[in-house]
Amino acid sequence: MIEIKDLHKSYKMGSNSLHVLKGINFSVEEGELVAIMGSSGSGKSTLLNILGMLDEADEGEYMLDDIPIKNLNETKAANYRNKFLGFIFQSFNLINYKTALENVALPLYYQKMPRKQRQEKALKYLEQVGLKEWSHHLPSELSGGQKQRVAIARAMVAEPKVLLADELTGALDSKTSYEVMELIQNINDQGNTILVVTHEPDIAQMCKRIVHLKDGVIVKDEKVKQVRATAHV
Amino acid sequence: MFNRDRWQEILEVLTSNWFRTVLTSFGVFWGILILIILLSAGKGLENGIRADFGDIATNTMFIWTRSTTKAHMGLPIGRNFRFKIQDVVTLKEKFPQLRYISPRNQLGGFGGNNNVVRGINTGAYNVYGDYPEIIKQEPMAITAGRFLNHNDINAKRKIAVIGLGVRNELYEKEEEVLGSYIKIQGVNFMVVGTYKKRTSNGDGEEGQKEIYVPFTAFSQAFNQGNNVGWMSITANDGYPITDMKMNIVNEMKSVHKVHPEDTRAVGFFDLYEEYNKVESLFGAMSFIGYFVGVLVLLSGIIGVSNIMLIVVKERTKEIGIRRALGEHPWSIKKQILLESIFLTIISGMAGIVFGALFIYGVNAILDANGPVDMFMNPSVNLGVVAAALVILIFSGLLAGFIPAQSAIKLRPIDALRTE
Numbered sequence: 001m002i003e004i005k006d007l008h009k010s011y012k013m014g015s016n017s018l019h020v021l022k023g024i025n026f027s028v029e030e031g032e033l034v035a036i037m038g039s040s041g042s043g044k045s046t047l048l049n050i051l052g053m054l055d056e057a058d059e060g061e062y063m064l065d066d067i068p069i070k071n072l073n074e075t076k077a078a079n080y081r082n083k084f085l086g087f088i089f090q091s092f093n094l095i096n097y098k099t100a101l102e103n104v105a106l107p108l109y110y111q112k113m114p115r116k117q118r119q120e121k122a123l124k125y126l127e128q129v130g131l132k133e134w135s136h137h138l139p140s141e142l143s144g145g146q147k148q149r150v151a152i153a154r155a156m157v158a159e160p161k162v163l164l165a166d167e168l169t170g171a172l173d174s175k176t177s178y179e180v181m182e183l184i185q186n187i188n189d190q191g192n193t194i195l196v197v198t199h200e201p202d203i204a205q206m207c208k209r210i211v212h213l214k215d216g217v218i219v220k221d222e223k224v225k226q227v228r229a230t231a232h233v
Numbered sequence: 234m235f236n237r238d239r240w241q242e243i244l245e246v247l248t249s250n251w252f253r254t255v256l257t258s259f260g261v262f263w264g265i266l267i268l269i270i271l272l273s274a275g276k277g278l279e280n281g282i283r284a285d286f287g288d289i290a291t292n293t294m295f296i297w298t299r300s301t302t303k304a305h306m307g308l309p310i311g312r313n314f315r316f317k318i319q320d321v322v323t324l325k326e327k328f329p330q331l332r333y334i335s336p337r338n339q340l341g342g343f344g345g346n347n348n349v350v351r352g353i354n355t356g357a358y359n360v361y362g363d364y365p366e367i368i369k370q371e372p373m374a375i376t377a378g379r380f381l382n383h384n385d386i387n388a389k390r391k392i393a394v395i396g397l398g399v400r401n402e403l404y405e406k407e408e409e410v411l412g413s414y415i416k417i418q419g420v421n422f423m424v425v426g427t428y429k430k431r432t433s434n435g436d437g438e439e440g441q442k443e444i445y446v447p448f449t450a451f452s453q454a455f456n457q458g459n460n461v462g463w464m465s466i467t468a469n470d471g472y473p474i475t476d477m478k479m480n481i482v483n484e485m486k487s488v489h490k491v492h493p494e495d496t497r498a499v500g501f502f503d504l505y506e507e508y509n510k511v512e513s514l515f516g517a518m519s520f521i522g523y524f525v526g527v528l529v530l531l532s533g534i535i536g537v538s539n540i541m542l543i544v545v546k547e548r549t550k551e552i553g554i555r556r557a558l559g560e561h562p563w564s565i566k567k568q569i570l571l572e573s574i575f576l577t578i579i580s581g582m583a584g585i586v587f588g589a590l591f592i593y594g595v596n597a598i599l600d601a602n603g604p605v606d607m608f609m610n611p612s613v614n615l616g617v618v619a620a621a622l623v624i625l626i627f628s629g630l631l632a633g634f635i636p637a638q639s640a641i642k643l644r645p646i647d648a649l650r651t652e
Binding site for chain 1 (some may be wrong): 238244246249280372550551554555556557558559560561562563564641645646649
């Protein structure tokens with residue numbers, strides 16, 4: 001599903017240049033649940049941003065489902081993001097003046113799907129994350145866990161090839177974190193490919209594979225025995 | 234463009250901070266209001282002045298004689314001469330573009346002695362010997378009886394048409410005027426009509442104190458022979474009298490053996506030129522109206538642009554989220570532009586409506602308090618409103634352009650990082 005070869009990225013900070021990613025080689029199969037771990041500054045967020053086409057690599061190859069991701073203009077990148085990728089953020093990033101349902105329906109709106117169809121589909125995904133009754137509430141009326149569920153529904157609604165989650169439990173207490181991870185595991189069980197960036201070992205353990213990043217290189221890439229989140233709940 | 238979700242979003246954004254939205258739109262509202270008020274005030278002045286000109290044929294000149302200042306063809310300097318009735322025929326033949334040539338002789342004048350007697354009443358009035366065409370050049374309303382006609386001219390009838398001012402001074406209130414006689418410098422004339430001139434400026438009273446008699450009867454009664462005191466000459470529409478006046482004057486000079494370079498011998502007044510001066514004043518006024526109005530509007534637009542920049546700044550993160558979810562940059566740009574245009578149009582419409590109410594109010598006050606000198610019926614026409622709308626749409630685009638550009642300038646990743 002994802003093929004990365006010799007990926008380099010550096011940031012210019014005034015006269016200094018900060019080499020963040022120093023040759024990453026890495027691939028993800030369909031249906032995997034991968035955790036990318038590392039301390040802050042290890043380059044894990046940069047990697048995720050490049051995978052999410054929010055940022056571009058300086059060097060190296062990136063293939064997403066056999067499509068080379070290269071030299072994108074903004075319109076094309078927007079199209080790819082909309083069709084291929086779903087984002088889940090640490091701070092939820094819901095649009096605060098739109099209801100849960102409208103938030104979930106946004107990616108479909110950008111696909112120019114008719115309103116009615118869009119709302120039906122969004123409602124279906126809200127139901128899947130267990131928030132059907134909350135569909136007409138604003139984000140400010142939801143708890144942190146609920147907000148993240150809405151965000152997950154929004155990431156899922158366009159049926160992307162890959163879900164990218166950036167510290168998705170970072171703003172949640174551990175009980176809620178496990179509930180959210182349970183949902184992620186269920187989605188993965190349905191065959192969706194998910195990449196999770198985290199620095200929490202217990203969250204990483206709930207994935208099927210852990211990639212350790214340190215100072216811009218992969219130091220360890222291991223399959224692990226998945227810990228089911230239900231055990232904690 | 235007429236997309237329910239887009240408009241819903243525009244409303245959501247603009248209503249999320251009511252106070253700010255209203256304050257911002259006030260700038261545009263004020264600009265359009267000022268524009269409308271200035272233009273309508275200019276129009277009111279124009280209407281007032283036009284009404285003062287009334288229906289007077291403006292493509293008109295007046296021409297008269299004075300003593301010569303140069304000896305010519307054996308004739309001495311300082312010679313007095315008069316136009317003759319034949320000159321009218323000469324001019325008509327030479328200048329077919331002329332519509333009316335009204336020769337006139339005159340008695341009395343401002344500050345003159347009493348020259349009209351009726352019974353025990355006397356008065357000092359302007360008495361004109363005129364041709365019937367004069368009513369086309371100097372319109373007046375006939376309130377009783379009739380005006381002069383060509384039969385009167387041919388038969389040299391001693392009849393008179395008197396102004397209401399004359400009637401009020403010489404007659405009792407309910408006395409019958411038509412058929413009665415007045416004595417003008419010892420000669421009896423029968424009154425066949427009364428008139429009223431419509432003017433709203435200061436010479437209104439003077440205008441009502443005139444007496445019109447047939448030119449031929451006047452000449453005979455007051456020993457004028459073939460003399461003509463002065464002529465009122467109107468050209469056909471499309472032939473400005475201003476272009477022709479020197480030819481007319483020169484023709485008269487050659488007919489009366491006046492030195493071509495004698496500038497005093499033939500006097501004239503070009504009403505058309507004066508009228509055009511006033512016309513260009515109207516043009517200048519509406520230019521000032523537009524200029525000031527558009528400048529005030531511009532400051533309103535800068536206000537809108539400013540606020541849109543702030544809105545974009547506030548929504549940086551949201552824009553980042555949207556782009557991460559796959560919204561096209563162009564769609565975001567369109568959103569910002571539409572918000573800006575919507576805001577300007579709504580506030581501009583409010584300005585236009587308020588301006589219209591203001592004009593309505595002024596008109597109501599004018600109607601209630603009677604006419605005012607040089608000001609009448611202030612208004613703006615639909616063309617101006619349409620122009621204002623075009624200006625609004627254009628300025629909305631202008632106001633939104635920089636903010637929209639800045640909204641998509643930031644890369645989504647940087648936009649997402651903003652707090």
